[in-house]
Amino acid sequence: MTVTDMSQGKRFFASENVYLPHIAIIEKVIDETPGVKTFHFNFKDEKLRKEFSFKSGQFAEYSVLGVGEAPFCISSSPSRSDHLEFATQQVGKVTNALHRLGVGAEIGFRGPYGNGFPLDFLQGKNLVFVGGGIGLAPLRSLIWNAIDNRDKYENIDIIYGARSPDDLCFKYDLDTWDKDKTINIISTIDREDKSWSGRVGFVPKVLEEVAPSASNAVAIVCGPPVMIRFTFPVLIKLGFTPEQMITTLEKKMTCGIGKCGRCNIGNLYVCRDGPVFTYAQIKNFVSSEY
Amino acid sequence: MSTSKKISKKDIGKILSQWSQEFTVLVPSKEGNVSKMARWDGKDTRFMDSHRNTVHPVKANFFPPMEEMFSFQKNKEGYHIEPAPPDEHKLLIFAIRPCDANALAILDMAFKDGYEDPYYLSRRKDTVLIGLGCTNPYDSCFCTSMGGSPSDSTNVDIMLTDIGNEFLIEEISEAGKELVAKTEDLQEAKKADEAKAKKVKETSYDKVTRKIDTRDIDKKLLACFENKDYWEKVSAKCISCGICTFLCPTCYCFDINDDSFKKRGARFRSWDSCAFPVYTRMPMENPRGEKWRRVRQKVCHKFEFFPMNFGSIACVGCGRCIRLCPVNWDITQTIESVPEIT
């Protein structure tokens, strides 16, 4: 569902103006890793707060007014709706400005955009989550959603890696999931580290070692492009078909609604037709455009 | 077909004056020797003498190089957002060339698809297009290869054809019919005028000598998508400037940026181009950092991706990109050189 209530300002022309942001207020800021923060926020408008809905895997355009806009996925789960969350790494103009904000600050929000994860398709399947670094953010929304509706899914496997123990995001979630007997989680870091007693190795390599079964399974992959590139061949080796491999992609997205032109992979726009794709949809272009 | 009308060239000012009562009339104009469609000054009709086509495509009147989307101010209660005031002008564009009118139809598809774009569509709404057939196409024009022609009237409301001292007037759309009905000073066209117009159209068609073959072009492009050697060769002389995309009547890519002034801030939309490396640059990597990938995107978007999504090639053959390119990068040569499927 798309939220079309334009609570602030006048209605624009005849139809609603999708480019006008809603105002949201930051309620909490969590330092995930050096350079990554999670923001808890809520809409300023009461009505919108109640009516807003989204799907796991959808994203939004967040703005610091006067600085600019940037897209991030909604990292919280629709099944837990007292507030919304997004996580971002400090990498550019907008994210730098976001990271300077504290509790109570107002940000602009447009969305939700994109397709989200195909929940109907995923029901009754074994879910294999493969995540790297901040790529856990969109997966996390779906993982919590699956946990909150645990009876709708079969096995849940999570393979998650980061460069170092310090770079693991959502450690509080990882701990919770670790204790949850109904899911199987494997965390890994890229290189040996004194403070780390768990697995060491790149995500695709660990995935190959863990070798989850492809039978009645769907792999959901998100991470840095280089990780995604190396993960697909491993999944194919494990017997996953292109339709059983799902990824959520990140591109520079300015408008969020398939118009500004920059986020395409072939004829598909990551913002409009994605960000969630099956490997079958993008395999023609993935080797050279992603 | 109903009987057509005609008007003497010297009376053009009269009908433009009438139309100015109801519409904001735009005519081919020059600013700093750069031609574009701009508001008619109410007097001069000499613009007709030198009008072949404008440097600025007509898209610039609906999707300008930059526009304010909304402004914002911070007060005690927080941010207050004020959308840009709607553009309520009813536009009448006089002497639009068939290619540019066809290009608007392509932009309409893009801006209407999915979420509607309020800025473009509000300006576009109720626009009347008065087409003028070309009698002197440029050597860079190739509209006849792109499904158009110098006299194509598909996407205009009224079509004018130059028959010497007069223009033959054909009503194309309902809006066109209505406008003609209430326009004074028009004369009934004679059989001979219509015959003359037919002849003019035929002659003009033959004057477009640049031809390309776009059969199966989408399939051919898909097949050579990974052919780096080909794309490197094709893109070698491109200097990655934005001329061909900015002044293309069908290119619609844009960027959004904020600006802060003393008392308020505003968000602006401006033209952007797939020719620029920054267009797709992300903090960690750039999927189209190399020139050949950008040129490939430009060509494939027009001839492969847009047709896949909308069923129409996103090129009307106006030839601006060829005329204005500082290094004479020629899209028709590129299309002709796309390897056959083996």
Next chain:
Amino acid sequence: MKNSEIEQRLRQEAKALLEQGKVDCIIGYETGSLKFTTTPLITRNKDDVERLIVSPFIVNNLSVYLTEIKGKVGIIAKGCDSRSIVNLIQDNKIAREDVVIMGIPCPGLIDLNKIELSLGKDRDELDNVTRDNDRVVITIDGKEKDFPITEVLFDNCLECEFPTPREYDVLLGEPCAPVKSEVSKKTSIKELEAMPRGERWNYWKEEFSRCIRCYACRNVCPACFCQRCFVEESEPQWVSPTPKWQDNLMFQVTRNIHVAGRCTDCGECERACPMNIPLRSLTKKMYDIVDEQFHYKAGTDKNASPLLTAYEAAEVEDFIR
């Protein structure tokens, strides 16, 4: 020497360079796809050299490609182009031994815009344009019209100081003398200088309100070789990407200062501008300032230090407190 003879020698030379493996790539001009137009030919194939041409329309400054092409390059260079190449050598962007410069003495190029303006006809409506020493003969509708070169050559060609390349490996044709003619157009530097200061600012404000920020001026410029231009920086954001006149003007003024001492007055920025902004009235002024203040002419000495990295102990200082 006629252009056709120069062409013959050029093709032989280029072919030999490729055959002997002295270069990997040749950059020259070939016939363009529009009337009178020429276009850059960048090739590694020795058969393509037969397409190389020399004409009064070889406008592009080909040295702009040097920084992106890998391997050794044989390049055709007019006087101004050769100076741009020297700049690149001075700035360590290319090594002298990696380029073979085939110099062409250039008696000035024909500015089709000037012809279009004075005749009220577009270039594709002209039948023929030929250069005959100090005259240019234009055939239109079967009739010949005669123009003195001072009316139809590019402004920068009329004011060119070094029509013959200063740096080359082989010179094709005999050296030629500068035209050295005063440019008399509306926006000449002299006229601008005669305006009151505020009017001057408003003049540029007006001109740059047309700018659409296509960056053709920057991208055709061999002196603008930065990997990342300051206009593309977002943190801090020096210039707004929105093409407001303020930012357009700021961009162009800064670009001019950044290429001071590198600009060879090749005129490409002004020629490329689709919005007809008189950019050369900025670049030439900077060229003159650099000459007057530091007696420095860009690209005339490959062993000299670039203008803005060098100094002399005693130098213009009257403006410093």
Next chain:
Amino acid sequence: MNQESERKPRILGFLCRWCSYAGADLAGTSRKKYPANIEVIRVPCSGRVDPLFVIKALRLGFDGVLVSGCHPGDCHYQTGNYRTRRRMAITKKFLEYVGVEPERIQASWVSASEGGKFAEVVTKITKELKEIEPNRLFDDEE
């Protein structure tokens, strides 16, 4: 008229950390009187100052820009200030040609011991800037 003389032009100063910044400091600690309308950015060397900074300051609405470094021969990095000198010379000339009042572009050599000179320079520049219009070059926005 009275109001005009009260007007305080905004000046942005780029001061070299080795000389001019220390000079400004000295002017402060030794209670030298100079107008308080200069905002200072400390730079490692006057050679760090890209003319872009100067133009950006004008774009942001500063009435004048002062670039100040060590005296010739005294640069901590040997040649930084010589390069500044060349750069500022062409910047000033060029901006004047485009239509910027020359008073807005200022340069000075102030050593660490010249607190008095710094105060004097700022006083003089302020006086000059008061005599010309406030900077509305780029300013047609609210």
